[in-house]
Amino acid sequence: MLRIEQTDGYILSDELRDAVNAAIVLERPILVKGEPGTGKTQLAVAIAEALDMPLLRWQVKSTTRAKDGLYVYDTVKRLNDARFGDGDVSDIRRYIRLGPLGEAFSAEERVVLLIDEIDKAELEFPNDLLHELDQMDFLIDETGETVRAKQRPIVVITSNAEKELPEAFLRRCLFHFIEFPGPELMQDIVRVHYPDLDQQLLEQILDAFFGVRRVVGLRKPPSTSELLDWIRVLLAHGWQPVAEDGSLPFLGVLLKKPEDLKRVLSRFSGERTLI
Amino acid sequence: MLLFAFFESLRAHGVPVSLTEWMSLLRLLHSGAVAPDLDSFYRTARTVLVKDEGYYDRFDRAFLATFRDVEVPEELLERVLEAMKKEYARVFSEEEMKLLEALPFEQILKNFQEQLEQGHFRGHEGGNRAIGRRGTSTQGADGFNPAGVRIGQSVGRHGKAVQIAEFRRFREYDRDRKLDTRNMRVALSRLRRMLPDGPPEELNIEETIDATARNAGEIELVFEPRKRNLQRILLLTDVGGSMSGYADLVSRFFSAMKDEIKDLEHYYFHNCIYDDLYRDAGRHEAVPSAEVIEKFHQKYLLVLVGDASMSPTELLYPGGAIDLFVQNKRPGLAHLQDFAGAFQKSVWLNPEPVKYWELTQSIKLIQQVFAMYPLTEDGIVDAVAHLLGRRRAA
The missing domain is CATH 3.40.50 (Rossmann fold)
Incomplete structure (x- = not known):
């Protein structure tokens, strides 16, 4: 039976491993949710590597429509060709380009398909994919051809939870929520980027970082990428994460919203010491 | 009637579980892809049944309510599966029953049995009320009292899942508790009313083709306002x-x-x-x-x-x-x-x-x-x- 056990360079928890294997067995898409910087996208890459399958990636944007993932019919090019007499305009197939979903279906071997940040699109977007993800086929209206999956791809869908996804869509997916890394896991993650960072300094930085995240009511708590930026700035200036008076330097790197900055400053400035 | 009690408990705790999802879980158990211990069951059930971290805490509570004091899992699964059909008749409609009938319960049971016999439970340290299984119990083979003796407070395999649930680390994600700006934004986003507004800046293909055709093939691009x-x-x-x-x-x-x-x-x-x-x-x-x-x-x-x-x-x-x-x-x-x-x-x-x-x-x-x-x-x-x-x- 096809299943994954461990992956190189990606820390796979028991929970996530069981979830992925369940998705493989049930041939259902797995929806992975979590804060930015929790490695959702990286999961698809790791699965593809572990199972030695090609990875197809569909990056969803606010303007993406479900049909774009299946195929695109390039009308303007055809119009243009008709106008200027380039190529054979009567062959409509020449103007049909398969999207990532279409390519995943028509691939000869089983692939991993990543539908990244599905919550970026319009609210109804996931519902427009129900049939395709269930039946793994679709019709090209313009040619009357049906594209059917030769091998059901392993589908990984990520969401930053910017929008609530429709019930009907959720029922068809398996779901896993990746928690924000705790201090121990975060150490490992930072080490990947800064292998030579002094251990004591790293611990101080993480203390301060998680202290900031604990402040109640933040609009946008700092994530892994902000932490890494902060470390870079601290190292570049050779500063300590906590100044002698208890204040934190370069807070603007961690916090992007003025309200958050104000909130944290009132907590960590002046005589007050951290933790 | 544990598996069923769990299903009822989930609903009672307000986790919206549909029959489709429940049957997927049964299919998974049947496939043999899930190790027959409560840890794996906990993880797999959550993946299949729960679709929002806002329900993780309720799932944990439902899990605790059902499994906190259970006997060892092999005992439970056997009894659960035997009595399952009978119990289902109480809550499911006739149509739903037909769907359930189609599931190979005998095989599910046999499958677990086989895995048990292959010694998947070796090293099992027992729960708080471990009762030796009749016949093939690995515990029996290791010489525990088959009549059902408390074998200490050590953490058993299912004890760990229960402990994870007991820890209830998803408490603050619960839909009733955690209400940060993002959750509210998500809830409010349905209020959006997207209508065309502003200067024309998006290509309208249909209109373009139409206008081009009417223009005797000379390309005429038609733009329209974006939706706001x-x-x-x-x-x-x-x-x-x-x-x-x-x-x-x-x-x-x-x-x-x-x-x-x-x-x-x-x-x-x-x-x-x-x-x-x-x-x-x-x-x-x-x-x-x-x-x-x-x-x-x-x-x-x-x-x-x-x-x-x-x-x-x-x-x-x-x-x-x-x-x-x-x-x-x-x-x-x-x-x-x-x-x-x-x-x-x-x-x-x-x-x-x-x-x-x-x-x-x-x-x-x-x-x-x-x-x-x-x-x-x-x-x-x-x-x-x-x-x-x-x-x-x-």
């Missing part, structure tokens, strides 16, 4: 007094509103609306209520936020306003009725927990005027549905 969110909301918030305790929650709600609704008008009141509303929370800059109604009632949806908790006299009597500088000639309730009557759609969001609503007379009075929803994630979702519902018959 044109929803309009009038937000009225109660400030001061008993609302101070909810100041943080309300400010997060306001910020979420601002993110989602570009055309947002915001005014303040204290406890109840009288002749004036205020532009600022300090209530210095007054605007006549009638003027606000006049200005917005046609194109805006009305959202009020307040705990609606006050002395009934503040609602029912002229001059009842809590602030002495307000001398209202008409009772507060009449002013509220003015608003409710003028706007096509309106809701009242109340941060006060629902359980107190019945006990507060002023809440009950206001509920007769406005549809009231709790200021929780689910409450906002319901309120939005109400706002978008069909317009009231005139």
Whole structure:
């Protein structure tokens, strides 16, 4: 039976491993949710590597429509060709380009398909994919051809939870929520980027970082990428994460919203010491 | 009847589990892809049955309620599967039963049996009421008392899953508890009304082809305006007094509103609306209520936020306003009725927990005027549905 056990360079928890294997067995898409910087996208890459399958990636944007993932019919090019007499305009197939979903279906071997940040699109977007993800086929209206999956791809869908996804869509997916890394896991993650960072300094930085995240009511708590930026700035200036008076330097790197900055400053400035 | 009890427990704890998902879980157990221990069961069941981390905590509680004191899992699974069909008849319709019949229960049972016999449970340290299994129990082979003896308090395989659930680390993600700006934004995002607006900047293919054809093949590009969110909301918030305790929650709600609704008008009141509303929370800059109604009632949806908790006299009597500088000639309730009557759609969001609503007379009075929803994630979702519902018959 096809299943994954461990992956190189990606820390796979028991929970996530069981979830992925369940998705493989049930041939259902797995929806992975979590804060930015929790490695959702990286999961698809790791699965593809572990199972030695090609990875197809569909990056969803606010303007993406479900049909774009299946195929695109390039009308303007055809119009243009008709106008200027380039190529054979009567062959409509020449103007049909398969999207990532279409390519995943028509691939000869089983692939991993990543539908990244599905919550970026319009609210109804996931519902427009129900049939395709269930039946793994679709019709090209313009040619009357049906594209059917030769091998059901392993589908990984990520969401930053910017929008609530429709019930009907959720029922068809398996779901896993990746928690924000705790201090121990975060150490490992930072080490990947800064292998030579002094251990004591790293611990101080993480203390301060998680202290900031604990402040109640933040609009946008700092994530892994902000932490890494902060470390870079601290190292570049050779500063300590906590100044002698208890204040934190370069807070603007961690916090992007003025309200958050104000909130944290009132907590960590002046005589007050951290933790 | 544990597996079934678990299903019931999930529903009782408010985890929305559909039959489709439940059958997927059974299919998975049947496939042999899940190790027959409670740890794997916990993880797999959560992946298949729960679709929102907001329900993780309820899942944990349902899991605890069912499995905290169970006998060893092999015992449980055997009995569960045997009695399952009988129990299902109680809650499922005939059609659903037919679907269930189609599942190979015998095989599911056999499958687990086989895995048990292959020694998957070797090293099992037992739960708090470990009972040796009749026949092939690996524990029996290791010499434990088959009659069922307590074998210590050590953590068994299922003990670990129970402990994870006991830890309840998803508590703060629960839909009723955690209400940060993002959750609220998600709940409010359904209010968006996307309509074409602004300068033409997007290519309209259909029109382009049409125009090009009519132009005898000379390409003619047709552009149209992009879609924008044109929803309009009038937000009225109660400030001061008993609302101070909810100041943080309300400010997060306001910020979420601002993110989602570009055309947002915001005014303040204290406890109840009288002749004036205020532009600022300090209530210095007054605007006549009638003027606000006049200005917005046609194109805006009305959202009020307040705990609606006050002395009934503040609602029912002229001059009842809590602030002495307000001398209202008409009772507060009449002013509220003015608003409710003028706007096509309106809701009242109340941060006060629902359980107190019945006990507060002023809440009950206001509920007769406005549809009231709790200021929780689910409450906002319901309120939005109400706002978008069909317009009231005139």
